[in-house]
Amino acid sequence: MEGDRKFGDPILEVQDINLSFGGVTALEGVSFDILNGEVRAIIGPNGAGKSSMLNVINGFYHPQQGQITYKGKTRRQMRPHHAASSGIARTFQNIALFKGMSTLDNIMTGRNTKMRKNLLWQALYLGPAKREELEHRDFVEHVIDFLEIQAIRKTPVGKLPYGMQKRVELGRALAAEPELLLLDEPMAGMNLEEKEDMCRFVLDVNDQFGTTIALIEHDMGVVMDISDRVVVLDYGKKIADGTPEEVRADQRVIEAYLGVTRDDN
Amino acid sequence: MFYREAGQFKTDYASDQALFPIAQDRWFVLAVLFVAVAVVPFFVDDYWANAITLPFLIYALAAIGLNLLTGYCGQVSLGTGGFMAVGAFSTFKLTTAFPELNFIVVILLSGAITAGVGVLFGIPSLRIKGFYLAVATLAAQFFLVWLFNKVDWFLNYSPTGQISMPPREIFGILITGPRAAPEAKYLFCLIFIGIFALLAKNLVRGRVGRSWMAIRDMDIAAELIGIRPLEAKLTAFAVSSFYVGMAGSLYFGVWLGAAEPIEAFGIEQSFLVLFMIIVGGLGSILGSFLGAAFITLMPILMKNFMVDGLQLAVVTAKHIEITMLGVLIIFFLIVEPHGFARLWQIAKEKLRLWPFPH
Ligand SMILES: Nc1ncnc2c1ncn2[C@@H]1O[C@H](COP(=O)(O)OP(=O)(O)OP(=O)(O)O)[C@@H](O)[C@H]1O
Ligand SMILES: [Mg+2]
Numbered sequence: 001m002e003g004d005r006k007f008g009d010p011i012l013e014v015q016d017i018n019l020s021f022g023g024v025t026a027l028e029g030v031s032f033d034i035l036n037g038e039v040r041a042i043i044g045p046n047g048a049g050k051s052s053m054l055n056v057i058n059g060f061y062h063p064q065q066g067q068i069t070y071k072g073k074t075r076r077q078m079r080p081h082h083a084a085s086s087g088i089a090r091t092f093q094n095i096a097l098f099k100g101m102s103t104l105d106n107i108m109t110g111r112n113t114k115m116r117k118n119l120l121w122q123a124l125y126l127g128p129a130k131r132e133e134l135e136h137r138d139f140v141e142h143v144i145d146f147l148e149i150q151a152i153r154k155t156p157v158g159k160l161p162y163g164m165q166k167r168v169e170l171g172r173a174l175a176a177e178p179e180l181l182l183l184d185e186p187m188a189g190m191n192l193e194e195k196e197d198m199c200r201f202v203l204d205v206n207d208q209f210g211t212t213i214a215l216i217e218h219d220m221g222v223v224m225d226i227s228d229r230v231v232v233l234d235y236g237k238k239i240a241d242g243t244p245e246e247v248r249a250d251q252r253v254i255e256a257y258l259g260v261t262r263d264d265n
Numbered sequence: 266m267f268y269r270e271a272g273q274f275k276t277d278y279a280s281d282q283a284l285f286p287i288a289q290d291r292w293f294v295l296a297v298l299f300v301a302v303a304v305v306p307f308f309v310d311d312y313w314a315n316a317i318t319l320p321f322l323i324y325a326l327a328a329i330g331l332n333l334l335t336g337y338c339g340q341v342s343l344g345t346g347g348f349m350a351v352g353a354f355s356t357f358k359l360t361t362a363f364p365e366l367n368f369i370v371v372i373l374l375s376g377a378i379t380a381g382v383g384v385l386f387g388i389p390s391l392r393i394k395g396f397y398l399a400v401a402t403l404a405a406q407f408f409l410v411w412l413f414n415k416v417d418w419f420l421n422y423s424p425t426g427q428i429s430m431p432p433r434e435i436f437g438i439l440i441t442g443p444r445a446a447p448e449a450k451y452l453f454c455l456i457f458i459g460i461f462a463l464l465a466k467n468l469v470r471g472r473v474g475r476s477w478m479a480i481r482d483m484d485i486a487a488e489l490i491g492i493r494p495l496e497a498k499l500t501a502f503a504v505s506s507f508y509v510g511m512a513g514s515l516y517f518g519v520w521l522g523a524a525e526p527i528e529a530f531g532i533e534q535s536f537l538v539l540f541m542i543i544v545g546g547l548g549s550i551l552g553s554f555l556g557a558a559f560i561t562l563m564p565i566l567m568k569n570f571m572v573d574g575l576q577l578a579v580v581t582a583k584h585i586e587i588t589m590l591g592v593l594i595i596f597f598l599i600v601e602p603h604g605f606a607r608l609w610q611i612a613k614e615k616l617r618l619w620p621f622p623h
Binding site: 058060080081083084085089090098099100101105108109110112113115117119122124125129130133134137138141172173176 | 481493
């Protein structure tokens, strides 16, 4: 299926990104691009800098060096609010849901940047404000149907099992109708069945809505199955970039994953 | 058995979004409103107005205000007394400077002025959280009361150090001043606070409320999905202070009629309102009412019971009352942070299953 898919121009290009925290270097000279419509995996051993990379893309971390070109505009760094309102949504490695709110409300927050009616209108909840709320509720219900979570619509998310929370978090990201969806280990800690469901949702999102996806994942089987191209990071540096087959055969990737040093072979 | 939504199918999201989607709830609310509007006014004398209904209603408004900020947006404030003072002194200055100004307009303007002050003192919240923010708002509390006490202009150079509310009418009915009828004051506050409770409820179930709760539950994630912390926190401070300011305005204008800054708006007020939202329920409009009812009524009931019933000394009764309040607050903080509102909800869920336990 990878072979006959046609991808567009890059939606995002990062160039020569350097990011460090005090003495710790998280990313060093990392460059790659993400094409419109593809599923791009970012893999690498623990602490390789994968999450940091996503944080740079959506403006939570500001790299010391490098530039980011998103939808044709080049910037030194992104800003979280700008990233969110210009079509970048994400999920987190450690679930970051709003624990005190219901599934429905959590997913509704994904539409926040699209809602325009001011405070006064909302307080009155008349005409335009009510219409706006219902319009967005309608969209969110589609997301809920898509993810098959109708039954937990009104449940506070703090009470949901882990796998469900991951799904709600995906729902919140989808509610923003992202053009670029960043998923940080969406299947971590799931059992096989949950993983399969999640894979299906990711592929469906990509297929049905044409959403570009950047995904961090440790399970190599999953990565090989669903991604079009893979970037491999190790100790903050990019060590490989290509199709899953190319990456799998790459000597440096094998070494990084097996933890062997060059001298050993 | 009788309280359940069986057979009440919602066919569109509009009815699911309704305030009280379950018919029994609607009937219950209507019944309460009917009693409040059509029955209570016949019984309200000066004692009932000044000791029970006005304190309950006005504290409920203040509690809603604080709950918006603390319960919904997660920003702790100990400045409620000070912000009530801003509302009260705005009302005093506005009514004396512009005698023609309608009292409702005065209340709204007082709320607006307090909102401005609230935003000012809310700015530190962009940098500091939790305990440190509480201390910053405590500073606001002391500064404001000190200011009103110190600067004679706020008191219109009153030699007694007190401010007193001139009589004002609404639609020809006297609402403030010593000659205002208790049922008029009660009904006015009831309607006013009823409307603003409804507006608050609308706010918290819409976009604004969701962004407040998102900031409360996880501010970093909120920011990353595009909620601006600055905007969310400052609107919470503004709206909250608007409510607290209006409560201060009614507290001074309608209920007390005369006030002295240190006594009426001290730190005890801040704690009292904070206790209300803790026992009533953080993050609940209904809880604000329940908490206000509990904290204003409990002392009266306890006094009736212990002093008149058990013949205890007044001082002993007071001590027992304060101890009980302390125990309750600790109970709610540890066991049920959502307070009476949550207990009420659990009771409803049980009732829904009754008489079958599962
Ligand atoms: N906010 C931070 N402050 C300090 N150091 C950080 C911060 N975020 C990341 N790091 C460091 O940057 C490096 C890369 O971390 P990152 O979380 O990006 O790795 P990762 O590839 O996502 O790893 P994992 O597979 O464990 O999630 C690590 O050494 C980490 O300790
Ligand atoms: Mg990570």
